[in-house]
Amino acid sequence: MKTIQLNATASIPMLGFGTWQLTGEDCVKSVRLALQTGYRHIDTADKYGNHGEVAQGIKQSGVPREDIFITTKIWRTDLAKDVVPASCERFLQKLQIDYIDLLLIHWPNKDIPIGETLEAMNKLKETGKIKAMGVSNFTKHHLEDALKTGIEITNNQIEVHPSFKQEEMKAFCDEKRIAVTAYSPLGRGQDIALPVIQEIARKHSANPAQVILAWLLSRGIIAIPKSDKQEEIESNFKAPELVLSKEDIAAINVVPQGPRLVNPEFAEWDY
Ligand SMILES: NC(=O)c1ccc[n+]([C@@H]2O[C@H](COP(=O)([O-])OP(=O)(O)OC[C@H]3O[C@@H](n4cnc5c(N)ncnc54)[C@H](OP(=O)(O)O)[C@@H]3O)[C@@H](O)[C@H]2O)c1
Numbered sequence: 001m002k003t004i005q006l007n008a009t010a011s012i013p014m015l016g017f018g019t020w021q022l023t024g025e026d027c028v029k030s031v032r033l034a035l036q037t038g039y040r041h042i043d044t045a046d047k048y049g050n051h052g053e054v055a056q057g058i059k060q061s062g063v064p065r066e067d068i069f070i071t072t073k074i075w076r077t078d079l080a081k082d083v084v085p086a087s088c089e090r091f092l093q094k095l096q097i098d099y100i101d102l103l104l105i106h107w108p109n110k111d112i113p114i115g116e117t118l119e120a121m122n123k124l125k126e127t128g129k130i131k132a133m134g135v136s137n138f139t140k141h142h143l144e145d146a147l148k149t150g151i152e153i154t155n156n157q158i159e160v161h162p163s164f165k166q167e168e169m170k171a172f173c174d175e176k177r178i179a180v181t182a183y184s185p186l187g188r189g190q191d192i193a194l195p196v197i198q199e200i201a202r203k204h205s206a207n208p209a210q211v212i213l214a215w216l217l218s219r220g221i222i223a224i225p226k227s228d229k230q231e232e233i234e235s236n237f238k239a240p241e242l243v244l245s246k247e248d249i250a251a252i253n254v255v256p257q258g259p260r261l262v263n264p265e266f267a268e269w270d271y
């Protein structure tokens with residue numbers, strides 16, 4: 001599996017396994033299956049309420065912890081400097097691990113100064129509790145504020161899929177050496193139905209999800225599809241084997257753009 005070097009101590013596998021809305025036994029089973037299939041990158045968040053189940057899935061898989069890249073996220077109301085370390089301790093306990101590979105700010109919050117949060121996260125990095133730090137759902141302006149602190153921002157996890165390409169944000173992140181992770185890479189399943197995706201899949205005897213994931217990887221974007229079905233977990237994992245032609249990529253690049261699929265009322269897109 002190809003990886004992207006985030007900093008001196010963290011290297012993120014380009015295909016990971018998403019766990020939003022996976023809870024209970026379904027989450028335990030899906031994480032176990034994903035790891036047994038070969039995924040070595042699990043994406044979770046405090047807000048998903050599944051740290052305990054992710055831990056059980058990891059344990060049941062038999063895959064050593066040090067072989068797995070674990071991303072989790074701190075919620076937007078927990079970004080004050082005294083809340084960050086306590087939250088991290090809670091995550092470590094629930095996940096039954098002694099370090100987090102990548103800790104992200106889940107959503108920006110203009111009411112808490114970004115420098116305060118990043119300084120608190122940086123202390124966690126200095127003590128080895130986290131290996132790398134990053135953000136999610138940050139606009140260019142949020143990123144500029146964060147970069148002004150001089151503290152490392154290795155990753156921006158944002159919505160990206162064929163009908164929501166995020167070209168400008170990707171170019172900005174490239175310029176600032178920030179890796180981009182595509183969440184909802186399949187458009188929450190919706191982009192699978194796009195005729196151009198279906199047609200390219202038929203041509204390659206692949207499935208549409210593999211075409212979308214291969215397109216993201218070809219753009220240098222990390223992807224974290226979610227599924228609770230063994231067949232899909234396995235076929236998504238094979239996506240890096242699919243090599244798209246220049247024509248395929250060009251055809252996907254002109255898919256008409258649609259609205260955001262993840263758009264909560266507290267989002268700060270206008271910042
Ligand atoms: N940072 C953030 O704010 C944020 C926001 C959203 C998501 N995320 C992360 O990104 C991950 C992925 O995003 P997502 O869960 O929103 O959506 P997604 O991965 O784009 O799509 C998931 C949907 O696609 C279906 N699917 C998966 N593989 C398939 C395949 N091979 N063929 C057909 N259908 C398939 C799944 O069905 P089944 O489940 O029925 O198999 C599910 O309904 C999340 O789990 C989470 O870890 C982060």
